[in-house]
Amino acid sequence: NGVVEQLDVLVIGSGPGGYVAAIRAAQLGKQVAIVEKEAVVGGVCLNKGCIPSKALISVAHQYEATTHSREIGLQVAGVSVDFAKVQEWKQSVIDKLTGGVKSLLKGNKVQRIQGEAKLVGDDLVQVTNGEETSLYRFAHCILATGSRPIELKAFPYEGRILSSTEALTLPEIPKSLVVIGGGYIGIELGQTYAKLGAKVTILEGSDSILPGFEKEMSRFVGRKLKKLGVEVQTGAIAKEAQQTVGEVTITYEVKGELHQVSSEYLLITVGRRPNIDQLGLETVNMKLTERGFIQVDQQCKTSVQSIYAIGDIVEGLALAHKASYEGKIAAEVIAGLNSSVSYKTIPAVVFSDPEIASVGLNETEAKNQGYTVSIGKFPYAANGRALSLNAGDGFVKIIGDSATGAILGGQIVGPEASNLIGEIGLAIEKGHKLQDIAHTIHAHPSLGEIIMEAAEGALGQGIHQL
Numbered sequence: 001n002g003v004v005e006q007l008d009v010l011v012i013g014s015g016p017g018g019y020v021a022a023i024r025a026a027q028l029g030k031q032v033a034i035v036e037k038e039a040v041v042g043g044v045c046l047n048k049g050c051i052p053s054k055a056l057i058s059v060a061h062q063y064e065a066t067t068h069s070r071e072i073g074l075q076v077a078g079v080s081v082d083f084a085k086v087q088e089w090k091q092s093v094i095d096k097l098t099g100g101v102k103s104l105l106k107g108n109k110v111q112r113i114q115g116e117a118k119l120v121g122d123d124l125v126q127v128t129n130g131e132e133t134s135l136y137r138f139a140h141c142i143l144a145t146g147s148r149p150i151e152l153k154a155f156p157y158e159g160r161i162l163s164s165t166e167a168l169t170l171p172e173i174p175k176s177l178v179v180i181g182g183g184y185i186g187i188e189l190g191q192t193y194a195k196l197g198a199k200v201t202i203l204e205g206s207d208s209i210l211p212g213f214e215k216e217m218s219r220f221v222g223r224k225l226k227k228l229g230v231e232v233q234t235g236a237i238a239k240e241a242q243q244t245v246g247e248v249t250i251t252y253e254v255k256g257e258l259h260q261v262s263s264e265y266l267l268i269t270v271g272r273r274p275n276i277d278q279l280g281l282e283t284v285n286m287k288l289t290e291r292g293f294i295q296v297d298q299q300c301k302t303s304v305q306s307i308y309a310i311g312d313i314v315e316g317l318a319l320a321h322k323a324s325y326e327g328k329i330a331a332e333v334i335a336g337l338n339s340s341v342s343y344k345t346i347p348a349v350v351f352s353d354p355e356i357a358s359v360g361l362n363e364t365e366a367k368n369q370g371y372t373v374s375i376g377k378f379p380y381a382a383n384g385r386a387l388s389l390n391a392g393d394g395f396v397k398i399i400g401d402s403a404t405g406a407i408l409g410g411q412i413v414g415p416e417a418s419n420l421i422g423e424i425g426l427a428i429e430k431g432h433k434l435q436d437i438a439h440t441i442h443a444h445p446s447l448g449e450i451i452m453e454a455a456e457g458a459l460g461q462g463i464h465q466l
């Protein structure tokens with residue numbers, strides 16, 4: 001009946017969810033194939049998300065540091081950005097990583113199939129590649145098809161209206177840029193181009209940028225945006241855009257009043273939509289959640305026994321490390337292990353300037369859950385390493401349970417927050433207490449000491465704090 005092959009595990013999508021699931025399933029002795037419709041592996045994260053955005057952020061950061069280094073005694077003349085070279089370097093970073101994933105798949109004997117996959121039964125997938133179609137029968141399938149930018153009717157992606165994908169591959173630094181949506185992608189990209197010289201305006205519908213994070217944290221980013229000359233308009237509802245030669249004019253409403261702003265480009269970052277509409281889900285009667293994601297249980301099982309789903313197509317934070325984590329769980333469950341997900345220590349990070357990172361509960365959540373909390377909060381400005389890096393803007397906050405000393409959560413705003421948050425995550429994961437962090441010797445001078453000082457503070461034992 002035309003079936004090419006019978007597989008233990010068929011993974012659809014090679015992003016950080018899919019490729020990790022495939023490798024883990026292969027490690028556990030399964031015969032695995034992974035289907036990807038693009039010519040490259042790695043998904044959004046490696047090709048048009050996490051990695052290219054972090055590469056551009058790094059360039060913008062280094063450029064800003066170089067051009068604003070007078071106060072530390074560096075006089076640098078003649079600094080300029082060769083943006084074509086920046087893009088070339090960014091692509092080389094992507095190529096190294098996607099090349100690495102390709103080798104890992106091969107090394108783990110995961111078969112790669114190129115083409116667009118569609119379920120045609122609860123044990124059958126059809127893969128189309130150009131004119132060719134092939135059928136694959138599977139015992140288990142892991143869906144990991146990710147997400148794409150939401151396209152608003154009034155702002156179709158064409159010409160000067162960009163999604164994050166096009167904003168990452170611009171041939172030149174825009175002179176001016178309006179960003180609709182002050183979530184993490186809008187802030188990361190808006191701030192990057194502002195640092196590289198663009199005049200940036202951010203329109204956000206709610207009453208603050210980065211609405212998922214406490215204002216105590218996001219206001220640091222707000223302050224930095226102001227310093228960069230970025231105009232942030234909150235409570236702004238974007239209505240329409242008109243493109244003329246070389247310009248796009250955006251009409252938006254604030255408190256019932258209409259305003260207009262023009263710029264060279266308009267970037268829309270209002271969220272992402274799961275890639276499930278073309279997957280043939282109707283043929284297997286797949287259950288969705290109210291918000292339109294694939295419904296899964298604690299073991300990443302969907303309503304169809306043989307099919308699992310992970311990453312951006314299921315509810316929860318749309319982040320690469322969540323997709324990979326779920327990928328490992330799904331593979332382990334398929335291999336007969338008794339694994340299940342727990343999101344207690346999943347970090348949420350924004351690579352803004354300064355960076356923001358949160359893990360576990362914040363103060364409000366802890367109080368709402370009935371805890372009496374011990375809070376320790378220590379500023380970067382009192383840390384020797386931070387000051388010698390000329391990076392004194394930020395804090396570490398640790399939330400402890402006063403009854404037991406257990407660490408409930410932590411928030412960091414400041415340089416390297418993304419790297420530092422792991423220590424607090426590990427402490428929560430392992431059930432460590434405030435005193436465990438406070439009693440761990442941290443290298444001096446290091447940013448890690450800020451975490452130790454915050455834990456000491458929560459215990460009322462702060463040395464460098466009154």
Ligand code: FAD
Nearest residue numbers: 013015017037043044045049050117146311312318319320
């Ligand atoms: P994806 O990475 O979306 O991969 C899905 C893959 O499936 C794609 O390769 C797609 O081509 C393929 N596919 C889809 N349908 C089919 C089909 N029918 N047949 C075959 N193949 C198919 N997350 C972070 O954690 N940190 C960050 O710093 C970060 N920065 C980001 C910056 C930007 C600009 C964007 C857009 C996203 C960022 N993210 C970040 C989010 C992160 O990229 C996603 O959460 C992550 O990629 C989701 O992984 P996934 O495996 O679910 O899907």
